[in-house]
Amino acid sequence: MTAGDLVLQQAINGLSLGAMYALLALGFTLVYGILELINFSHFNVFMVGSFIGLFVLHALGIEGQSVILSGLPLIGALALAFFVTMMTTGMLGVGIERFLLRRVRHVKGPAAMITSIGVSYVLFNVILLTLGADGKNFPNPLPPVQFAIGGAVLRLREILIWIIAIVLMGGLTWFVGFTRMGKAMRATAQDPEAARMMGVEVDRVVMMAFFVGSALAGAGGLIFGLYYNYTGAAVGFNAGLRAFTAAVLGGIGNVPGAMVGGLIIGLIEASGGQLIATEWTDVVIFSILVLVLVFRPAGLFGRVAPNKS
Amino acid sequence: MLTRRSTFKAVAGVAATAALGASHSAEAADQVVKIALEMSFTGADATAAVRAAQGAMMAIDGANAAKTVPGVKFEYEKFDDGTATAGQYDPAQGATNARKMVSDKQIMASVGPQMSGVGKAMSPILSAGSLATITPASTNPDITDPKFAAQYIPNGKPVYFRTVATDAYQGPNMANYMAGTLKVKTIYVLDDSGAYGVGLADAFQAQAEKKGIKVLGRDKLDPKAADYSAILTKIKSLNPDAVYYGGVGQAGIKLAKQGYDIIPNVIKAGGDGMFGADMLTGAGFPAVEGWYATQASPHVVDDPKLAKWSKAYSEKYKMGPDDYTVTSYDAALVIIGAVKSLKTAGKPITRENVRDAIHAAKVDTLQGPVEFDANGDLKNKVISVFQIKKNSDGPLDDPASQYKYVGVAPTV
Numbered sequence: 242m243t244a245g246d247l248v249l250q251q252a253i254n255g256l257s258l259g260a261m262y263a264l265l266a267l268g269f270t271l272v273y274g275i276l277e278l279i280n281f282s283h284f285n286v287f288m289v290g291s292f293i294g295l296f297v298l299h300a301l302g303i304e305g306q307s308v309i310l311s312g313l314p315l316i317g318a319l320a321l322a323f324f325v326t327m328m329t330t331g332m333l334g335v336g337i338e339r340f341l342l343r344r345v346r347h348v349k350g351p352a353a354m355i356t357s358i359g360v361s362y363v364l365f366n367v368i369l370l371t372l373g374a375d376g377k378n379f380p381n382p383l384p385p386v387q388f389a390i391g392g393a394v395l396r397l398r399e400i401l402i403w404i405i406a407i408v409l410m411g412g413l414t415w416f417v418g419f420t421r422m423g424k425a426m427r428a429t430a431q432d433p434e435a436a437r438m439m440g441v442e443v444d445r446v447v448m449m450a451f452f453v454g455s456a457l458a459g460a461g462g463l464i465f466g467l468y469y470n471y472t473g474a475a476v477g478f479n480a481g482l483r484a485f486t487a488a489v490l491g492g493i494g495n496v497p498g499a500m501v502g503g504l505i506i507g508l509i510e511a512s513g514g515q516l517i518a519t520e521w522t523d524v525v526i527f528s529i530l531v532l533v534l535v536f537r538p539a540g541l542f543g544r545v546a547p548n549k550s
Numbered sequence: 551m552l553t554r555r556s557t558f559k560a561v562a563g564v565a566a567t568a569a570l571g572a573s574h575s576a577e578a579a580d581q582v583v584k585i586a587l588e589m590s591f592t593g594a595d596a597t598a599a600v601r602a603a604q605g606a607m608m609a610i611d612g613a614n615a616a617k618t619v620p621g622v623k624f625e626y627e628k629f630d631d632g633t634a635t636a637g638q639y640d641p642a643q644g645a646t647n648a649r650k651m652v653s654d655k656q657i658m659a660s661v662g663p664q665m666s667g668v669g670k671a672m673s674p675i676l677s678a679g680s681l682a683t684i685t686p687a688s689t690n691p692d693i694t695d696p697k698f699a700a701q702y703i704p705n706g707k708p709v710y711f712r713t714v715a716t717d718a719y720q721g722p723n724m725a726n727y728m729a730g731t732l733k734v735k736t737i738y739v740l741d742d743s744g745a746y747g748v749g750l751a752d753a754f755q756a757q758a759e760k761k762g763i764k765v766l767g768r769d770k771l772d773p774k775a776a777d778y779s780a781i782l783t784k785i786k787s788l789n790p791d792a793v794y795y796g797g798v799g800q801a802g803i804k805l806a807k808q809g810y811d812i813i814p815n816v817i818k819a820g821g822d823g824m825f826g827a828d829m830l831t832g833a834g835f836p837a838v839e840g841w842y843a844t845q846a847s848p849h850v851v852d853d854p855k856l857a858k859w860s861k862a863y864s865e866k867y868k869m870g871p872d873d874y875t876v877t878s879y880d881a882a883l884v885i886i887g888a889v890k891s892l893k894t895a896g897k898p899i900t901r902e903n904v905r906d907a908i909h910a911a912k913v914d915t916l917q918g919p920v921e922f923d924a925n926g927d928l929k930n931k932v933i934s935v936f937q938i939k940k941n942s943d944g945p946l947d948d949p950a951s952q953y954k955y956v957g958v959a960p961t962v
Contacts, residue, residue: 396811514780520770
């Protein structure tokens with residue numbers, strides 16, 4: 242491998258990681274943009290999503306690394322897995338909002354955030370106690386297709402992750418920008434009181450933000466499993482913290498910011514492993530979090546938060 | 551010295567009685583001697599823990615059934631040092647367990663722990679309580695090294711015994727094997743940042759350099775991180791003949807998975823942390839195919855002489871034993887033997903006496919005669935090398951059928 246190949250390969254690694262972080266970061270940002278709440282239960286909604294994807298694939302008879310699909314069956318299996326996972330985690334997010342967070346929404350102070358931390362730990366421990374703490378072998382139905390670009394290797398799974406991430410993020414951008422519900426979301430994000438007076442049903446908007454954010458987290462979890470062929474109860478914290486950093490880096494509440502932030506964090510993680518040492522990667526990533534908060538508290542693209550006037 | 555055959559007969563007798571499951575209720579006068587079983591029952595190493603604990607339980611049940619020590623009824627109590635938040639063993643929980651064990655007056659000795667990181671946390675507490683433990687699996691040499699006696703055995707007398715060799719042999723002997731048999735010239739060394747992993751990788755690396763293997767780099771993996779593609783890509787660009795990984799399954803599973811994708815043609819090897827069902831279920835084939843792993847004990851579980859014992863174990867627990875099941879069984883036998891020697895000599899069964907009797911023990915076990923040196927280490931040190939080779943005739947998650955024994959790692 243030449244230096245050029247190496248840079249390219251680490252860029253491929255970093256962009257794949259970044260796509261996952263970006264999907265997860267969007268959930269933080271959507272909810273923050275509307276409620277100014279950092280929803281920590283999001284970490285483990287992502288983890289639950291990867292397990293639901295695992296169950297769906299198992300139910301389809303795809304276990305371990307021996308079942309390889311291609312063509313329509315592959316597309317069908319993945320479409321079903323993504324659909325079921327995203328619907329389930331979406332509903333999980335809605336449930337968390339409707340039954341727990343809504344009750345503390347108007348309580349002053351950090352009550353809602355602490356509730357979300359509690360929910361996160363409950364999800365983590367429920368999975369841990371029912372499914373065990375050992376790493377799970379996640380099925381990989383993708384054919385082992387890969388393309389050599391010089392000395393670097395681009396695998397089908399990376400292309401797939403990018404396609405899915407681009408489709409989902411494109412869909413979200415369209416949804417927020419061009420649908421009625423999207424407009425209602427932006428209106429609520431700008432000024433919930435004024436939006437309410439204009440006839441926006443704020444509760445529905447909030448629920449929708451949780452649904453969309455959690456569905457994206459579920460998709461992220463499934464992608465995580467397909468990419469690493471691995472999942473476990475502890476995967477949420479690590480990925481979640483990095484995605485949260487990505488959201489802050491891009492400017493929390495800012496949708497394009499979360500996407501770019503995710504990609505940047507992914508690239509930093511890959512180049513940190515190459516240039517410094519893997520054990521220092523966390524130090525680098527979280528130093529960036531601290532530095533952004535100190536010197537550019539609104540993030541790279543500016544923060545979007547409800548107007549409290 | 552007793553021959554292996556007579557050893558086997560004695561042990562098989564115990565095992566056979568145990569298999570019958572005939573446990574007579576203790577007579578009122580029987581003294582209860584409790585043996586703690588300290589393993590990582592929660593987390594990434596849980597299956598290995600269950601196998602090992604059952605080995606000790608089988609020996610204890612066998613001794614009760616055969617009334618090996620008249621007037622004594624053995625009991626066991628499990629202590630779990632794995633925690634949910636760690637996702638694997640947790641030294642802090644080990645320390646808590648050690649305190650609980652010391653405060654239970656009926657506990658006279660312990661089998662465990664499985665993990666060196668836990669052993670380091672437990673040893674000083676056990677030393678203060680004069681409570682001896684025999685580890686069937688933890689191999690970090692520091693704990694029994696006289697250099698660190700002030701730290702690990704402040705009370706002066708050894709309390710940490712082993713029925714396995716240490717990483718002072720496991721790492722270096724594997725380096726010899728890689729240089730000699732596998733003809734490795736260049737290597738990249740990884741560890742999982744844990745006490746066991748770092749120590750093993752250090753010992754390996756030092757000997758590898760002595761044997762003229764060029765070490766191209768050394769890195770630590772974060773066992774909680776998901777992505778090792780950056781470091782594996784770096785390794786790929788350096789193109790080493792082999793990768794050596796010191797560590798346990800939590801990082802090991804992900805390393806095997808991603809290593810298979812990124813550096814499929816590099817020889818990959820680890821220590822006993824890479825030996826076990828966790829690898830086969832968590833990483834699975836084809837990712838684990840070709841990995842080398844070692845065990846710090848002689849490979850006796852496939853020995854035809856142990857066939858009867860293995861069968862009894864499999865029938866009792868519905869799973870096959872591995873080599874650390876044997877060392878765990880042996881550890882319990884040594885404790886039982888020590889209690890028996892006290893009884894025969896008419897000495898009271900106290901923790902101090904049990905500790906001294908274990909240290910002086912010469913017990914014939916499944917792996918052969920067990921004797922300890924001045925520091926509590928096994929006198930007879932053997933490192934066995936295995937390679938994972940898919941064997942479709944056996945269950946794909948059973949280490950006994952998927953890890954193929956390839957020989958003893960040489961001491962030079």
